[in-house]
Amino acid sequence: MSIDPSPIAVIPQPVRALVVSAARGVPGVSTIHPPPYSTWMTLVGSQPAQYEFLRITFRGEFVNTELDIGIEDHSNAVEVATAVQSRIFDVLAEHVPSPAALRITVTVL
Amino acid sequence: MEVRALPENPYSCERTEDELWSKLSEPADEHEQGCPNCQAQRKRLATLSLAAGQWSAETDSEADEELLGGLLDRVMDRVRTEVRRGVRFTIRITPHGPLMISGYLLLETLRDAVDQLPYISLGSHKILPGELPDTISLSLKIAIEAGQDGTALAQQAREALLTHFAERIGISLGAIDISVEDVIHEH
Numbered sequence: 472m473s474i475d476p477s478p479i480a481v482i483p484q485p486v487r488a489l490v491v492s493a494a495r496g497v498p499g500v501s502t503i504h505p506p507p508y509s510t511w512m513t514l515v516g517s518q519p520a521q522y523e524f525l526r527i528t529f530r531g532e533f534v535n536t537e538l539d540i541g542i543e544d545h546s547n548a549v550e551v552a553t554a555v556q557s558r559i560f561d562v563l564a565e566h567v568p569s570p571a572a573l574r575i576t577v578t579v580l
Numbered sequence: 581m582e583v584r585a586l587p588e589n590p591y592s593c594e595r596t597e598d599e600l601w602s603k604l605s606e607p608a609d610e611h612e613q614g615c616p617n618c619q620a621q622r623k624r625l626a627t628l629s630l631a632a633g634q635w636s637a638e639t640d641s642e643a644d645e646e647l648l649g650g651l652l653d654r655v656m657d658r659v660r661t662e663v664r665r666g667v668r669f670t671i672r673i674t675p676h677g678p679l680m681i682s683g684y685l686l687l688e689t690l691r692d693a694v695d696q697l698p699y700i701s702l703g704s705h706k707i708l709p710g711e712l713p714d715t716i717s718l719s720l721k722i723a724i725e726a727g728q729d730g731t732a733l734a735q736q737a738r739e740a741l742l743t744h745f746a747e748r749i750g751i752s753l754g755a756i757d758i759s760v761e762d763v764i765h766e767h
Contacts, residue, residue, distance in 0.1 A: 518654070
């Protein structure tokens with residue numbers, strides 16, 4: 472029996488926060504959208520930490536990461552999303568044992 | 581059963597509490613200076629006015645306004661984000677993974693393209709996955725002004741959509757189905 476590794480063990484929180492910060496700096500990105508988060512959590516004043524914006528799940532050998540972004544007016548959605556995806560890969564590739572297992576989903580909301 | 585009359589209020593006078601309250605910020609007039617009832621009422625109301633002022637100052641403080649304003653902004657941001665998360669379309673799959681666009685943004689782009697055209701009013705419209713990879717299809721109904729060439733306007737709309745989606749989204753469109761469903765007569 473195999474046990475899936477913990478996301479924190481594979482991609483530590485500081486690295487996830489670094490990824491979010493790097494994505495925020497890509498030209499054309501207006502905002503990084505927070506993860507699906509309970510409105511009640513918002514009402515009680517809780518806010519997701521920066522690292523939580525990059526969502527991570529494991530499926531088999533693949534490390535799936537997801538980030539939702541907003542783009543500036545007059546920006547090209549696919550160009551910006553492609554740049555964000557490349558930036559995320561560059562940062563994560565330095566910190567994961569197998570970059571080929573990375574799967575990065577970028578959604579322009 | 582014996583019924584006793586209540587003792588007469590030694591401080592009673594004809595001035596009501598409302599009258600005293602409305603003039604509380606002013607100095608006591610001649611009657612109030614000589615009336616024990618009015619003096620007692622003014623003293624009691626002054627304490628109430630002071631407490632109300634303090635409470636008002638606390639609740640109207642800038643810190644509270646910022647806190648409530650920030651909370652409202654955060655909640656509304658969250659609501660808007662969840663609305664945009666509704667339907668997503670996979671636009672491209674790169675070696676690193678899929679790129680997706682929310683249906684909300686695609687519909688917004690469609691509306692922007694058509695709304696700028698003269699003689700056309702956009703009706704119901706929707707986005708569909710394209711039959712070819714990396715494409716989407718559009719289906720829209722329009723109303724045109726009377727006396728206009730429907731075929732030419734539909735062609736204009738098609739060209740505007742192709743341009744807008746190429747510039748704003750960066751994708752090719754598959755089928756663009758346009759139905760002229762109504763003619764608008766200006767009165």
